[in-house]
Amino acid sequence: QLLESGGGLVQPGGSLRLSCAASGFTFSSYAMSWVRQAPGKGLEWVSGISPSGGSTYYADSVKGRFSISRDNSKNTLYLQMNSLRAEDTAVYFCAKLPPEITVYFDYWGQGTLVTVSS
Amino acid sequence: QSVLTQPPSVSEAPGQRVTISCSGSSSNIGKNVVNWYQQLPGKAPRLLIYYADLLPSGVSDRFSGSKSGTSASLAISGLQSEDEADYYCAAWDDSLNAWLFGGGTKLTVL
Numbered sequence: 001q002l003l004e005s006g007g008g009l010v011q012p013g014g015s016l017r018l019s020c021a022a023s024g025f026t027f028s029s030y031a032m033s034w035v036r037q038a039p040g041k042g043l044e045w046v047s048g049i050s051p052s053g054g055s056t057y058y059a060d061s062v063k064g065r066f067s068i069s070r071d072n073s074k075n076t077l078y079l080q081m082n083s084l085r086a087e088d089t090a091v092y093f094c095a096k097l098p099p100e101i102t103v104y105f106d107y108w109g110q111g112t113l114v115t116v117s118s
Numbered sequence: 119q120s121v122l123t124q125p126p127s128v129s130e131a132p133g134q135r136v137t138i139s140c141s142g143s144s145s146n147i148g149k150n151v152v153n154w155y156q157q158l159p160g161k162a163p164r165l166l167i168y169y170a171d172l173l174p175s176g177v178s179d180r181f182s183g184s185k186s187g188t189s190a191s192l193a194i195s196g197l198q199s200e201d202e203a204d205y206y207c208a209a210w211d212d213s214l215n216a217w218l219f220g221g222g223t224k225l226t227v228l
Contacts, residue, residue: 033217035163042121043155043163043206045217059216093162102210104153106174108162 002094007112014084014116020077020094020109028052028072031101034079036090037111046092047079048101057101062088084116122146122207124220131228135195138223140207142188146218150210152190154183157204157222166205167192194225202227 006018020032033048047068048057056068067080077094091113095105123141130136140152154167165174167183170190180201182193190209194201207220 035217035219042204042222043157043208043219045208045219048217057215060214103151104165104168105155105163105208106165106168108164110162 002096002107002109004092004094004109004112007092007114009115009117010084011118012085012116015082016084016114018079018081018092018112022075022077027075030099031097032070032077033095033097033105034068035093035095035105037093038090050101051099086116088114089116090114122209122218122220124207124223126221127224127226129226129228130197132197132199134197135193136197136225138192138205140190140220142209144188145213146209146211147185147190148188149212152185152207152209154192155206155208157206163206197227199227201225
């Protein structure tokens with residue numbers, strides 16, 4: 001199970017940290033990722049992280065503003081979002097992958113809504 | 119970042135067969151695995167097809183996938199009303215070092 005939290009309303013230029021609590025599998029053995037969906041739009045990959053946390057990947061649209069991390073001792077994935085813009089408004093899904101980050105997303109959380117507005 | 123190209127919508131009658139295409143390039147579909155996701159209204163996406171043509175446990179065998187070169191297809195046979203959903207293809211892009219999703223295809227069962 002993947003349970004996201006931390007979403008909410010934030011002003012443009014503000015910051016927010018999302019969390020994804022994982023259970024039911026050996027968290028430290030799998031790559032993880034964040035995928036978002038703006039209202040009425042399609043899926044957009046945001047960021048990914050290797051099982052150990054040693055490798056991270058970002059979409060160009062968030063590079064330099066967002067930071068992905070994980071705490072394998074707490075079975076939790078994070079997304080630190082800084083310098084937020086209106087176009088970052090979306091439901092953010094946490095997704096699990098196999099150990100390789102390039103393969104597929106096999107389980108998804110229910111998502112948490114982030115709204116960037118003044 | 120570019121997206122994989124899917125038709126915005128398809129429709130077909132119950133019991134019929136429909137296919138959804140996904141066009142990419144040599145750096146994504148041409149080199150890596152293609153996956154398909156189903157998103158029912160108001161729900162999170164779920165994995166429908168992986169490695170182009172494999173079905174996860176619990177997915178109906180009415181769904182099938184294929185890949186040829188830089189394109190992939192999802193086929194749904196024996197259409198049912200509960201198949202009405204948005205369908206997305208996805209593949210890792212080696213040039214961008216990033217995941218790409220198709221724009222999504224809305225399936226309407228007439």
